Amino acid sequence: MIKYWPNRQGIHLNLAVANLFVQTYQKFSYKLSNKTRICLPIDILDTYIKKQLFIDILIELEILILDLIELNLDIQNIKQLNNKILYDIVTKAMKNFLNELKYKSDYNLIYFYSSYNKLFFAEHKILIQDLLTYLIFGANAIDKTVFPFYKLKTPFNHVQLLLENAIIQIGNIITFNLIENFKSIQAISKFLILNNLCNYHQTSIRSISSFRNNLISYHFVNLYLYYPQNIYCCKYPIWLLSSNGIFYKYIYIDRSSEYIKLSKIQLCIILYLEIQDFIVPKINTLIIILGKFIVYILVEIIGKGFQLCFKSIIKRINQYQK
Structure with a gap:
């Protein structure tokens, strides 16, 4: 039986939110290893440390919801302040995480000039806005054009996926900036060793350098290929927690408003996809037709050749018998 998310504010929504947070907290006892081929910043963390980071983020999200309810903000206020809200969650969770570490230093919490951070905050609406709307106002407050199902029949698992995705993505941005x-x-190796943030075999200069290079290379592939492609296809990758580890799946979401924010290079990628969708099927059809034509010609030539050979052999046999 499908369990649906409450449609409006009230005791049922409060119980659903409380149940959602409890279930999410219980999932932190699962295997938290990355089971995909995509390199994530949190991959460098030990499982216990990763769990503690996720708990800090979940606590900050819980405090945020209570604060927003107490402030009596409406949906328009949340939409206007959404970017700042996400920034506050990241910085507060990051400070709490740092306070638990042995190694102290002066940290610039968020490097806004980093393209990694820019891409993260460019998706702030998908990351946090719809999630907060569900948690504070209920499914009825969601724009009906965002997701491909009737909003008053929003599955409970859908909201759960949005929450898990927000926790994992915020964990990634915190780890990356650290x-x-x-x-x-x-210096990175010293920081990891002093704070027991990962296994010791992962703290060598070679392993850290390889990890960092993989992280940066995938980021640029994502920035200039996957990100514009996902916008073009109205898809969004959701990271989720399972008993086997961390996975991702794609959900459909209206991303038409994000076209105007793409760079010229990213738009060229979309143009390439358009050309590819137009040309490739025709090229495939042409190749199939040419292939059939070539096979027909070869069959005809080979068939005629065999016929001539057989006739020649039979003629010689007849002449020999005479």
């Missing part, structure tokens, strides 16, 4: 605070691989 690493970026250090100017050398040696």
Whole structure:
């Protein structure tokens, strides 16, 4: 039986939110290893540390919801302040995480000039806005054009996926900025060792350098290929927690308003996809037709050749018998 998310504010919504947070907290006891081929910043963290980071983020989200309810903000206020709300969650969770570490230093919490951070905050509406709307106002307050199902029949699992995705994505941005605070691989290794943030075999200069290179290379592939492609296809990758580890799946979401924010290079990728969708099927059809034509010609030539050979052989046999 499908369990649906409450449609409006009230005791049922409060109980659903409380139940959602409890279930999400229980999922932190699952395997938190990345089971995909995509390199994530949190992959460098030990499972216990990763769990503690997720707990800090979940607590901050819970505090945020209570604060927003107490302030009596409406949906328009949340939409206007959404970017700042996401920034506050990231910085507060990051500060709490840092307070638990042994290694103390001056941290620039968020590097806004980083393209990684820019891409993260560019998706702030998908990351946090719809999630807060569900948690505070209920499914009835969601724009009916955003998701491809009737909003008053929003599955409970849908909201759960949005929450898990927000936690994992915020965990990624926190871990990324922690690493970026250090100017050398040696400093990163020292930071990881002193705070027991990962297994010791992952703290070598070679392993950290390889991890960082993989992280950066995938980011640029995502920025200039997957990100514009997902916008073009109205898809969004959702990261989720399962008993086997961390996975992702694509959900449909209206992303038409994001076209105007794409760079010229990203728009060229979309143009390439358009050309590809137009040309490739025709090329495939042409190749199939040419292939059939070539096969027909070869069959005819080979068939005629065999016929001539057989006739020649039979003629010689007849002449020999005479």
